[in-house]
Amino acid sequence: MRSAALLLLLASPAFAAGDPERGAQVYEGCQDCHSIDKNDVGPRHRGVFGRKAGSLADYDYSPALHGAGFVWDEATLDKWLTDPQAFLPGVRMFYHLGQAQDRADVIAFLRERAK
Amino acid sequence: MDETRAKLDRRQVLECMVWAGAGVVWTLSGGVPTSRLIGEAKAEESGFSFVQISDSHVGFAKPANPDARATLKEAIAKVKALPQRPAFMLHTGDVAHLAKPQEFDDAHEIIGEAGLDVHYAPGEHDIVDPITKAAYLERFGRGATGGGWYAFDHMGVHFVSLNNVVDLGKNGLGSLGPEQLAWLENDLGGRSASTPIVLFAHIPLWMIAPDWGWGTQDGAQALSMLKRFGSATVLNGHIHQLMQKVEGNVTFHTARSTAFPQPAPGTAPGPGPKLVPAGELRKYLGVAEVAYAPKASPLAITDEALQA
Numbered sequence: 001m002r003s004a005a006l007l008l009l010l011a012s013p014a015f016a017a018g019d020p021e022r023g024a025q026v027y028e029g030c031q032d033c034h035s036i037d038k039n040d041v042g043p044r045h046r047g048v049f050g051r052k053a054g055s056l057a058d059y060d061y062s063p064a065l066h067g068a069g070f071v072w073d074e075a076t077l078d079k080w081l082t083d084p085q086a087f088l089p090g091v092r093m094f095y096h097l098g099q100a101q102d103r104a105d106v107i108a109f110l111r112e113r114a115k
Numbered sequence: 116m117d118e119t120r121a122k123l124d125r126r127q128v129l130e131c132m133v134w135a136g137a138g139v140v141w142t143l144s145g146g147v148p149t150s151r152l153i154g155e156a157k158a159e160e161s162g163f164s165f166v167q168i169s170d171s172h173v174g175f176a177k178p179a180n181p182d183a184r185a186t187l188k189e190a191i192a193k194v195k196a197l198p199q200r201p202a203f204m205l206h207t208g209d210v211a212h213l214a215k216p217q218e219f220d221d222a223h224e225i226i227g228e229a230g231l232d233v234h235y236a237p238g239e240h241d242i243v244d245p246i247t248k249a250a251y252l253e254r255f256g257r258g259a260t261g262g263g264w265y266a267f268d269h270m271g272v273h274f275v276s277l278n279n280v281v282d283l284g285k286n287g288l289g290s291l292g293p294e295q296l297a298w299l300e301n302d303l304g305g306r307s308a309s310t311p312i313v314l315f316a317h318i319p320l321w322m323i324a325p326d327w328g329w330g331t332q333d334g335a336q337a338l339s340m341l342k343r344f345g346s347a348t349v350l351n352g353h354i355h356q357l358m359q360k361v362e363g364n365v366t367f368h369t370a371r372s373t374a375f376p377q378p379a380p381g382t383a384p385g386p387g388p389k390l391v392p393a394g395e396l397r398k399y400l401g402v403a404e405v406a407y408a409p410k411a412s413p414l415a416i417t418d419e420a421l422q423a
Contacts, residue, residue, distance in 0.1 A: 029378075029387025031177050041213060041240065085285070092243075094287030094328055095385060102384040 018108025026097070026106045033095065036114050042093060048072050049111040064090035077107045162408040163202040163270055166194050166231070167315075169352030170372030172240065173222040174212035179375040179388035180396060183212065187225050189421050190373040190402050194229045197404060202269060204231045207352035207370060208238025208280065208317030210255060214247035219254050237263055238317040238353065239280040239287070248281075264295050266302050272407055273306060275299065277316035279331045287328030289318030289353075296336050308343050311407065311414070315350040321360070321367050324380035329354050341365050348405070348414050354386070356399075357418055368416055371401040397422035 033041035043059040051072050054065040065088060070076055081103045084093040097103045168190055175183040194204065206226065211218035219241075226233055235255040242248045242263070252263055259265040263278035277299070279289035291299075303312070314320065320337055322330035331337075341347040347365045355372035356379065375388045376399035383389070391399055401420040408415075 026384050028179065028390050029383060029385045031179065032387040035177065041243070094283060094285075095387070096286065097384050098326065099384060 018104035018106075018111075020105070020108040020112045023105035023107070023109025024113060026102050027109050030095070030106070033093070045110055045114045048114060049077070049107075062090060062092050064088045074107055074111075077110070078103050081106065162406065164199060164404055164406040165269075166197070166201045166204045167207060167350055167370050167403040167405060168194070168204060168226075168373055169207040169317075169370040170209040170238065170355055170374055171206070171222055171226075172209055172212040172372065172374035173225070174215060174218040175374050177388065179390050183374040184221060184225065186397070186400055186421065187222070187373045188228075189397070190400065191225060191229050193402050193419065193421060194231070201231060201404065204229060204233045205274075205276075205315050205350065206233055206235045206255075207315055207350060208236050209240040209352065209372075210235065210238065210251075212240055212374075214241050214243050214251065216250055219250060223254055234267065234274065234276060234315075236276045236316050237278050237280055239283065242278075242280055260298070262292075262295055262298075264298060270407075272311045272313060273303075274313045274315070275302060277314065277320075277337070279316045279318045279320070279334070283328070284332040285328075286326060288325060289316070289320070289328075289331035289334065291331060291333050291337060296333065299337055300340060303340050303344075306344075309345055311346040311348075312341060312344050313348045313350065313405075313414075314341065317351065318353045319351040319358075319367070319369055320349050321362075323354065323358065323369075324386075327380060327386045329380065329386070338365065346414070350403075350405075355389075359416070366414065366416075368403070370403050371399065371418065371420070373400050373402070373421075376400070 034043075034045055036045050038044055039056070039059045043056050043061070049072055053068040053070050053072055053076070054061045068088065079087045081097045083096050084091050097106065171187040171190075172183045173187060180186060194201070204226070210222045237251055237255070241251045248263070252259060256263055258267065259276070264276060266273060266275045268274070277291060277295065279291050282290045282292060284290050314337070316331070318331055319329055320331045320334035322334070324330070338349070342363065345364055349365060349367045351367075351369045352372070354369050355375065355377035356369065357371055358369045360367050375396070376391060377386050378389045398420050401418055404417045404419070406415040406417070
């Protein structure tokens with residue numbers, strides 16, 4: 001059991017522990033294009049953690065995101081926020097966060113405060 | 116003087132002054148900027164002046180500014196109250212936040228209150244796809260080519276409005292594209308080097324912070340066309356804060372937003388709305404007045420916050 005847990009731990013990518021409180025501050029910058037409860041330039045963020053990418057029926061996604069099929073979790077959000085254009089060429093978003101801690105904090109904010 | 120301060124050259128100190136929100140009159144003489152506080156000096160009375168406003172983001176309603184329509188109205192009231200009536204107004208883009216017809220119409224109505232001729236350059240919030248491009252150009256693109264760029268003249272000064280918000284580059288850098296650059300080369304080509312040129316566009320044409328997309332990837336090609344002119348001024352928005360530099364005969368200036376401030380480059384995880392303490396928002400918003408005097412090549416730029 002212990003070794004299984006260890007294996008699971010080793011198999012999971014390492015992410016910095018996120019601070020949702022600080023993530024709320026980092027999220028201020030995201031609000032040029034995003035809101036929690038309303039579609040804006042970008043889609044609304046309520047429930048984004050665990051949601052299938054490109055799946056809101058009332059938001060007009062770019063073809064690159066529409067039906068992309070993956071789920072937004074720590075790993076995909078981290079890659080997306082590092083460089084959305086490199087992760088999925090052709091998407092509209094250019095905003096990125098260069099620091100791993102900033103990404104971890106904003107992901108923690110989305111996971112815990114935008115359920 | 117501490118070590119950090121000692122490392123700042125004179126221009127950087129002046130930039131700090133404007134960032135802190137002080138109202139400063141900029142007078143450019145022979146390419147050298149001098150600054151005086153508003154109230155101590157007035158721009159030349161002869162010639163003409165025009166006003167630049169930017170980034171009104173009509174429709175934006177979030178903590179950084181719950182009512183961008185209201186602050187735009189205040190900015191327009193400020194313009195109407197100027198002691199010397201400006202010849203016209205420039206709007207350097209992001210008129211609306213979501214490029215919705217209602218936002219465009221509201222902006223048009225509020226800005227129209229100034230009773231001035233207004234020349235626009237589009238922002239990336241105004242043109243997001245072919246539909247919004249058509250809606251924007253229908254209302255604000257008077258005289259523009261299909262691509263959204265155009266030029267006009269006023270009392271011997273040549274003004275050029277560029278569109279650098281389509282086909283954005285890495286990190287959202289602005290882009291002019293070969294068709295627009297060819298048009299610009301042709302437009303400037305036959306003009307005398309003594310013609311004062313004012314180039315305006317939304318995203319800064321000079322590279323301010325490439326990691327934040329604050330620059331134009333092919334902007335250097337446009338700027339190289341300005342080198343032969345005796346006086347050239349480049350006015351931009353997008354970064355929601357004052358910045359100015361002088362390079363040779365070219366003066367670069369970015370305007371405050373009328374909606375919300377953004378952080379100075381490198382002081383935040385990324386660009387975007389900056390939340391300021393309650394009651395202080397209007398110190399970070401404002402309008403710019405630019406004065407042109409025919410005999411003294413300089414253009415004097417006066418930035419004024421909505422609240423001191």
